[in-house]
Amino acid sequence: xxxxxxxxxxxxxxxxxxxxxxxxxxxxxxxxxxxxxxxxxxxxxxxxxxxxxxxxxxxxxxxxxxxxxxxxxxxxxxxxxxxxxxxxxxxxxxxxxxxxxxxxxxxxxxxxxxxxxxxxxxxxxxxxxxxxxxxxxxxxxxxxxxxxxxxxxxxxxxxxxxxxxxxxxxxxxxxxxxxxxxxxxxxxxxxxxxxxxxxxxxxxxxxxxxxxxxxxxxxxxxxxxxxxxxx
Numbered sequence: 001x002x003x004x005x006x007x008x009x010x011x012x013x014x015x016x017x018x019x020x021x022x023x024x025x026x027x028x029x030x031x032x033x034x035x036x037x038x039x040x041x042x043x044x045x046x047x048x049x050x051x052x053x054x055x056x057x058x059x060x061x062x063x064x065x066x067x068x069x070x071x072x073x074x075x076x077x078x079x080x081x082x083x084x085x086x087x088x089x090x091x092x093x094x095x096x097x098x099x100x101x102x103x104x105x106x107x108x109x110x111x112x113x114x115x116x117x118x119x120x121x122x123x124x125x126x127x128x129x130x131x132x133x134x135x136x137x138x139x140x141x142x143x144x145x146x147x148x149x150x151x152x153x154x155x156x157x158x159x160x161x162x163x164x165x166x167x168x169x170x171x172x173x174x175x176x177x178x179x180x181x182x183x184x185x186x187x188x189x190x191x192x193x194x195x196x197x198x199x200x201x202x203x204x205x206x207x208x209x210x211x212x213x214x215x216x217x218x219x220x221x222x223x224x225x226x227x228x229x230x231x
Contacts, residue, residue, distance in 0.1 A: 062098040067231045069095045070211065084211050086121065086182055100125060102230055103180075103208050104132040112205060113175040114138050118164070118193055119145070121182035125210065129180060138170045138177075140193055151200060155192035164192050166200070173201030184209040184229060 069089035076083040089095050107129065116138040117126025123139060130137040143152070143163050150165040171177065179193050190207045197204055212229030 060102065062095075062102060063231060065095050066099050066102075066210075070231065084183055084213075086124075086210065090124070099210060099230060100128045100132065103129050107178055107206075107208070108133050110205060111176055112178050114171055114177045114202070116140050116166070116171075116177055116179050116193060116197060118179065118181040118189055122180045125182065125208075126180040129178070129208070135178070138166060140164045140166055140179075140196065151196065153192045153196035153199070155188050157188065162189075162192075164189070164196055166196055168200075171197060171200045171202045175202055176205050177202040178205055179207045181207070181209050183211040183213070185213050 066089065069086075069092055071085045071088050073083040073085050075081060089099065103125070110133075112133060112135050114136045115126045115130035115133075117123045117140065119139065119141045126139075127137045129135075139146070141164070143165060146165055146167055149168040151168055152163055152165045154161055154163045177197050179190060179197070181190065181193075184190060184207070190209075194204050194207070209229045211231055
């Protein structure tokens, strides 16, 4: 209440009358000027200093070699498709190892119990990552590929539907799982994999893919889970 009263007094002393002069003469003007000077100093001290720009993030030098080893094949397997071919990468052991190592560095120490690989190219990276982090590998396969009892998840494609299957008992409720595939586009297959694993009681930690298509990358089309792409 005292601070509010003092401010009111200062403002009233400095308030102009109709003839353009302030009440109280020179003494009032000096008092008002001192009050406003104090307010100005206080306000200036409260203004936050500008935040310096963040330091540039270092780019992993391995990424360029991985990117260079992936070739784009136009109109494969049909007209209008730009196919990302990872076979040249697999022919370069050093680059292949770099790709696996980047994932291993991220997921080691995250208490992941299982790595689930999506047929078919998730089978290339998934087992290597699983072995390196000490996790079991679970194949998520297309229909009629797994013997024995399976749990299935159907999902919609642009034209028609498809299905992923997993062996019953492959995952224990509460186990932390990483899903691996080679490429993420719209995320439809990854969504099906997540639903399949969560129905079995798994805790899906992340989806890891080698390639993220620029059209869909960070667009929200492949969320709400966190998807990690190398290139």
